[in-house]
Amino acid sequence: MKRVFPILSIITAVLLAYALYEALVVAPTDALQGDVYRIIYYHVPSAWTAFLLFFINFGASIAYLIWRKQKADILALVSAEVGVVFCTVVLVTGPLWARPVWGIWWAPGDIRLTSTLVLWLIYVSYLVLRRFSSGSQTQMLAAALAVFGALDVPLVYFSIWFFRTQHPQPVIGGGGSMDPRMLHVLLISWLAWLCFGFLVCWSRYRLEVLHREVEEAHAMQSLAGGTPAKASLPLNRSSR
Amino acid sequence: MLFFSLLVVVIFAFAFDPLAEESRQIVGGLIWVAFLFAAVVALNQTWARELRNQVLDAYRVSPAPANALFLAKALGNFIFVSVLEALMAPLFVVFYNLHVLGPAWQLIPIAILGTWALVVNGTFFAAMSLRTRSREIMLPLLLFPISIPAVLGMVAGTTAVLTGDNPAHFWIVLLLTYDVVFTTACLALFETVLHAE
Numbered sequence: 001m002k003r004v005f006p007i008l009s010i011i012t013a014v015l016l017a018y019a020l021y022e023a024l025v026v027a028p029t030d031a032l033q034g035d036v037y038r039i040i041y042y043h044v045p046s047a048w049t050a051f052l053l054f055f056i057n058f059g060a061s062i063a064y065l066i067w068r069k070q071k072a073d074i075l076a077l078v079s080a081e082v083g084v085v086f087c088t089v090v091l092v093t094g095p096l097w098a099r100p101v102w103g104i105w106w107a108p109g110d111i112r113l114t115s116t117l118v119l120w121l122i123y124v125s126y127l128v129l130r131r132f133s134s135g136s137q138t139q140m141l142a143a144a145l146a147v148f149g150a151l152d153v154p155l156v157y158f159s160i161w162f163f164r165t166q167h168p169q170p171v172i173g174g175g176g177s178m179d180p181r182m183l184h185v186l187l188i189s190w191l192a193w194l195c196f197g198f199l200v201c202w203s204r205y206r207l208e209v210l211h212r213e214v215e216e217a218h219a220m221q222s223l224a225g226g227t228p229a230k231a232s233l234p235l236n237r238s239s240r
Numbered sequence: 241m242l243f244f245s246l247l248v249v250v251i252f253a254f255a256f257d258p259l260a261e262e263s264r265q266i267v268g269g270l271i272w273v274a275f276l277f278a279a280v281v282a283l284n285q286t287w288a289r290e291l292r293n294q295v296l297d298a299y300r301v302s303p304a305p306a307n308a309l310f311l312a313k314a315l316g317n318f319i320f321v322s323v324l325e326a327l328m329a330p331l332f333v334v335f336y337n338l339h340v341l342g343p344a345w346q347l348i349p350i351a352i353l354g355t356w357a358l359v360v361n362g363t364f365f366a367a368m369s370l371r372t373r374s375r376e377i378m379l380p381l382l383l384f385p386i387s388i389p390a391v392l393g394m395v396a397g398t399t400a401v402l403t404g405d406n407p408a409h410f411w412i413v414l415l416l417t418y419d420v421v422f423t424t425a426c427l428a429l430f431e432t433v434l435h436a437e
Contacts, residue, residue: 121388128378129382145368148361148422148425
């Protein structure tokens with residue numbers, strides 16, 4: 001396990017460098033937009049990775065609600081944290097591209113823009129909840145909120161569906177067409193960022209496991225050092 | 241609380257000074273933002289009194305179903321916020337010189353469904369934010385992102401009725417769906433949240 005991590009790091013670094021080269025040099029220039037479009041190689045892979053991570057968060061939260069396993073909770077926390085970072089990248093690169101191409105930074109009635117923003121808001125509030133509650137109940141409350149967030153997404157989507165949408169059609173599975181060379185670069189880019197996301201999640205996961213072990217050790221120590229006879233009671237109380 | 245709502249309405253009246261035609265376009269948004277603020281102030285008090293003397297702990301150990309407690313709290317909040325809205329709405333009519341162009345009766349289902357949407361999630365998240373530090377500020381942080389589709393439904397529905405330009409049916413159905421989905425979710429998860437330790 002210990003050897004896999006550095007190897008994967010090197011592979012990710014190489015992939016990211018290769019994807020950057022492909023995106024800036026190899027990929028053909030867009031006939032209408034010029035070089036501005038190249039931001040798609042960061043925008044779209046980040047969006048896919050963020051959505052994947054939020055989906056993992058939902059699955060892990062459900063798993064935690066059913067089986068109450070620590071691992072599921074850590075996975076939910078980690079995927080939400082990294083997902084918010086990727087989602088932030090999407091929300092920053094989107095307007096950067098839209099300003100020269102659409103002439104506006106933001107289209108308020110657009111379905112994908114607004115759904116992504118709402119998704120970001122929901123998961124930021126999820127992280128805030130985790131930060132501001134203490135003790136073992138955090139995990140339960142956070143899992144419940146994650147379920148609420150996931151239920152909200154289709155409703156957000158349908159409510160904005162009523163408005164005219166300005167965003168380009170999805171590249172894959174949509175009506176839009178794309179040069180196969182561009183698609184190739186896009187997929188390489190996605191692979192690179194997916195590896196990167198996985199790497200960050202993994203290290204964060206290990207960090208969180210260590211963090212919880214240390215906390216538990218501290219709690220056990222203070223129990224052993226305190227008054228042993230009443231020790232088990234205050235621990236339960238303090239987590240309230 | 242009532243005074244707070246009154247202040248919100250008056251401040252909006254100062255902040256925007258529209259013509260009759262414009263006011264029909266924007267009052268849908270203003271009125272629901274005012275209701276949202278007023279509702280949050282009301283919802284924050286939902287569980288506050290149960291904290292004193294550990295009444296909430298007594299609820300936990302009592303054999304009564306947790307959902308009964310939740311529904312009672314939600315219904316109580318619903319009545320309270322509805323009364324608040326009934327008192328605030330005429331003020332908007334007065335300040336903005338409103339004259340409804342669409343079918344006015346549709347405002348009633350929009351108001352009922354919209355209020356329930358705010359209140360059912362608000363009661364749930366109030367129970368959640370009760371367990372956190374700085375609980376007063378937590379409730380809007382949790383409630384607002386989840387409520388966005390509902391708020392959109394209320395605002396767009398109200399505007400559609402006020403201007404009479406397009407039908408509000410879609411928004412009523414959306415609010416109804418939202419209410420059904422989240423009432424079910426609240427009832428399914430409330431017991432877990434109440435007993436979370």
